Amino acid sequence: MECFRILGPTRLHGEVTASGAKNAALPALAASLLAEGPLELSGLPAVRDIRTMRQLLGHLGVDSEEDGPSLRLRAGNQARSDDAPYELVKTMRASILVLGPLLARLGHARVSLPGGCAIGVRPIDQHLAGLEALGAEVELEHGYVSARARRLTGGSFRFHVPTVTGTENLLMAACLAKGTTVLDNCAREPEIRELATLLGKMGARIQGAGTERIEIEGVESLNAATHRVIPDRIEIGTYLIGAAMTGGEIFIRGAASADLAPLLEKLAESGCDLSISDSGLGLSRPTELKPRDILTAPHPGFPTDLQAQYMALMTQASGQATICETVFENRFQHVPELARMGADIHIHGTFAHVHGPTALSGARVMATDLRASACLVLAAIAAAGETIVGRIYHLDRGYERMELKLQQLGARVERLAAEPTRATTTP
Numbered sequence: 001m002e003c004f005r006i007l008g009p010t011r012l013h014g015e016v017t018a019s020g021a022k023n024a025a026l027p028a029l030a031a032s033l034l035a036e037g038p039l040e041l042s043g044l045p046a047v048r049d050i051r052t053m054r055q056l057l058g059h060l061g062v063d064s065e066e067d068g069p070s071l072r073l074r075a076g077n078q079a080r081s082d083d084a085p086y087e088l089v090k091t092m093r094a095s096i097l098v099l100g101p102l103l104a105r106l107g108h109a110r111v112s113l114p115g116g117c118a119i120g121v122r123p124i125d126q127h128l129a130g131l132e133a134l135g136a137e138v139e140l141e142h143g144y145v146s147a148r149a150r151r152l153t154g155g156s157f158r159f160h161v162p163t164v165t166g167t168e169n170l171l172m173a174a175c176l177a178k179g180t181t182v183l184d185n186c187a188r189e190p191e192i193r194e195l196a197t198l199l200g201k202m203g204a205r206i207q208g209a210g211t212e213r214i215e216i217e218g219v220e221s222l223n224a225a226t227h228r229v230i231p232d233r234i235e236i237g238t239y240l241i242g243a244a245m246t247g248g249e250i251f252i253r254g255a256a257s258a259d260l261a262p263l264l265e266k267l268a269e270s271g272c273d274l275s276i277s278d279s280g281l282g283l284s285r286p287t288e289l290k291p292r293d294i295l296t297a298p299h300p301g302f303p304t305d306l307q308a309q310y311m312a313l314m315t316q317a318s319g320q321a322t323i324c325e326t327v328f329e330n331r332f333q334h335v336p337e338l339a340r341m342g343a344d345i346h347i348h349g350t351f352a353h354v355h356g357p358t359a360l361s362g363a364r365v366m367a368t369d370l371r372a373s374a375c376l377v378l379a380a381i382a383a384a385g386e387t388i389v390g391r392i393y394h395l396d397r398g399y400e401r402m403e404l405k406l407q408q409l410g411a412r413v414e415r416l417a418a419e420p421t422r423a424t425t426t427p
């Protein structure tokens with residue numbers, strides 16, 4: 001199994017370019033199922049989740065073809081299948097995003113339940129209740145969701161919890177429903193606004209995306225469109241945290257600040273200098289790092305997808321920081337791994353108290369999920385000596401060329417084909 005070997009400590013410095021947002025690209029790809037003409041997407045990150053979604057769409061009858069920096073996807077009028085099988089869905093929970101579009105376009109869909117995952121139970125009850133509110137008959141059998149509706153009809157639905165992919169699924173389904181749909185307590189993540197922009201280009205009539213209430217007036221068909229995926233705010237946040245953590249100085253070309261406000265505020269308060277321009281975002285940390293508490297929450301709150309990386313940062317702050325995770329129930333799995341590197345962190349329910357600053361030391365650690373892996377990589381760059389981060393296949397799901405970008409920033413990171421039997425000490 002591939003791993004990273006990282007030799008630290010290193011101060012990150014230099015420039016990298018932001019990749020396209022995985023979480024914006026996945027629903028954009030799923031939207032291709034809705035279009036009668038081709039969808040041309042650019043800025044897709046070269047990460048495993050995107051390859052998995054392309055594979056799933058291929059299975060469902062969407063032809064995709066690379067054209068320079070763009071991907072052209074064509075669903076045509078006849079999908080080859082309405083069935084998203086377990087083998088494909090199990091590796092990526094976001095596969096559930098094909099349910100709404102398939103049902104809206106074909107009148108039926110069968111999608112494997114994504115199952116539990118490392119960071120919590122993550123049910124899809126809200127996706128299903130929402131589709132039922134639009135007239136679908138939904139059944140759960142043999143680990144699959146089967147949904148049917150001759151044609152979905154507009155309706156009202158209030159999410160019990162703001163769910164990102166749930167909002168996206170309903171938004172896509174409602175575009176082809178007969179009549180008007182009103183969705184309340186929607187997730188407000190920028191990726192939802194972006195999906196609505198793409199659907200709008202395809203001919204959908206949507207108002208309010210990015211707010212708690214979205215209104216969708218159904219149309220008969222959706223057409224061809226061209227769209228560029230927004231930069232990945234979580235990737236950008238990860239590298240900014242890396243620079244802050246190591247007292248470095250970096251510039252991320254193509255990074256936008258608007259969607260990162262909760263992180264940027266904390267970084268500024270903790271003593272980092274930020275420079276925001278049209279071409280990107282810069283960060284340097286000239287002085288001691290101050291501890292600052294965070295509480296994760298749906299957008300515009302502090303993103304849960306940056307909680308683990310922020311925790312690594314706080315191990316370097318002078319004093320105690322409290323981190324409260326409110327979105328997922330099991331998202332502190334990086335804590336025991338950070339502790340192996342010397343971090344002083346105590347968990348009380350949904351709270352983690354981080355006592356810093358700690359002189360981290362390299363160790364063998366194991367990645368447990370995508371963002372926890374990023375946290376361990378950052379900690380390893382700040383730590384003295386060699387760290388082996390195992391199971392980096394988690395990282396490859398969502399970070400484009402991470403080791404190359406980190407090398408560009410001066411980090412001593414290399415990918416090994418297999419974990420060494422014994423730690424070595426040379427870079």
Ligand code: UD1
Pocket residue numbers: 023026093094120121122123124125126127128161162163164165166187191304305327328329
């Ligand atoms: C998306 C992101 C993921 C991010 C998460 C929260 C994508 C592809 N993934 O995941 O990176 O960590 O948002 O920002 O965009 N819930 C229910 N019932 C449902 C659906 C969700 O109870 O039907 C709960 C979940 O268990 C969780 C909370 O709602 O506690 C938020 O989850 P949700 O927004 O759905 O996460 P995802 O869309 O899976």
